[in-house]
Amino acid sequence: MTNAILIALLLGLTAAAAQVLGGYLLVARGTWPRRAQLMMLALGAGFILGLVFLKVLPESWKIIGAQASFAMLAGFGTLHFFEHAVVGHLHFGEETHKEAMATRMAGLSAFSGLFIHAFFDGLSISVSVQYDVFLGLLVFFAVLLHKFPEGLTIGSIMLSAGFSKRAVLQASIGLGVATVLGAAALVVLPTIDSIWVARILAFSAGTILYVGATDLIPELNSCEERVPPLMVFVGIALFFLSEHLLAELIGH
């Protein structure tokens, strides 16, 4: 096992743990302060925007040129298909539409959409580590920032759909497993050439952009306050800061 794969697995496990913790805390507390949820979603969204536009797209463009945009669009579309064309009702944050989650089938359907989402979270970490550990850490931060709210999301979906607390925990562990599977995906691809790494990297940038722009931001915009949408800019600044600090730390 190469170092890159080991690092990808470790980062994937850590992200999965944050997400299981989110689900666990929801079960333990029953709810979670709305404001804290919104702040995390906003920071996560801004960080993703900075990461994709300023880092991942230019990096993959260097290797595969305009193909990078095509691969990114394919990733964006793939997640849209699985989260919303296949699944009827799915959004981030606490589930407040009891009527939409009236059946267990609706809960399971939302779970399946988030399962695919979580898999691509893991894959994004894995392929970026494969590309470059520096980039891998930045992608890991982007995933980590929204993993805790993701755990809250699946928790409240499953509770609203009438599942037991035990089933809620199993669902969050299930999403954790999907994340680790995504992070492990590169283990099964023995040696992929740099062109394919760049293609998968751009594709995964599309999936993560989808998460930031269409899962996280609409949840902020639907709230009445103006502060959470503004925090997206703080998230972008956080990306700049992390990139700078990491570069100093590991001399990139």
Ligand SMILES: [Zn+2]
């Ligand atoms: Zn809802």
Ligand SMILES: [Zn+2]
């Ligand atoms: Zn996610």
